[in-house]
Amino acid sequence: MKTLLKSVLLGSALSSAVFAVSAADVKNNTNEIQLTQKWDKTFKLSxxxxxxxxxxxxxxxTTIAADMYVPKSATGKLAAIAVSGPFGAVKEQASGLYAQTMAERGYLTIAFDPSFTGESSGTPRYMASPDINTEDFQAAVDFLSNLDNVDKERIGIIGICGWGGIALKTAAVDTRIKATVASTMYDMSRVIRNGYNDSEDSKQQRHEKLSAMNDQRTRDFAAGSYDRDGGLPDTLPEGAPQFVVDYYNYYKKTRGYHERSVNSNGGWAKVSALSFMNTHLLSTIDEIESPVMLVHGEKAHSRYFSETAFKSLKGDNKSLVIVPGASHTDLYDQTDIIPFNKIDDFFSKYLAK
Structure with a gap:
């Protein structure tokens, strides 16, 4: 299990299986993307x-693919919300559920696949980048700001899991964002650099990680493809810690499995984590002037990310909501646990006309 835990990258436990990103893998190798028209979500259409x-x-x-949800009763210009996450998930999973639920409450929403994943374009596939992923959120704001039925002065964002950290990074740089919710948030730069609970927070351990990933770059170049690692194994390892069990029960079971999800399948390119090693996602969040709500489960293994971030946030328009008894993945899809009423109240207040 020590090896398994050490190989935790972008929000889920890595298996020992290795996959490759090859030409046959790359469906979206240009900006001419093909969108699935059938309803293939892990939740029912409202x-x-x-x-x-x-x-x-x-x-x-890159071209970003998104699902847009508009309340049937909508009239005039609406407040809008862009949603993404968790890291390694697709819009057919948790982000789509959040987007649809908020649309039911009167907002125009989009849930999108980050660049290099899902139905969005970008090659090589299964790559992540702090800068590019922040741009994905900003491009979503670009899109919403130019819709005729959206009030561009009333745009918010929701980031789930690893995209909670990206949402905060984006809010720190994009003044068009009027309110931000980060749900069950991961600081991906911190966990990749330092390990869980900062258990690998030393220069030597970071050097070892960098050496391994740069050696992998050499092998990938020689092979002409990118080895992958990071999808959960098909069989849960004996003695796996509870948070790994929780991830497995979401990503590998009918509840949350999706064929395009990185975490449900072969995982990220091994070298994808490199740019997070010398990036501190939350280094400027003390400069966020717009409202922020952090939502986390009481029993989540990741709770410390939100608690640390909350201490960095400034102003009286910031809040931390701890959901009693909830685990990390409960806030992916358990609609009786996710505090949608509080999230709605937050956006209603700060995206008001």
Missing amino acids: DKVNHSKVTFKTRFG
């Missing part, structure tokens, strides 16, 4: 919303 597929460009040239 009869209170209209759903459609949309796309928009980032300043790095």
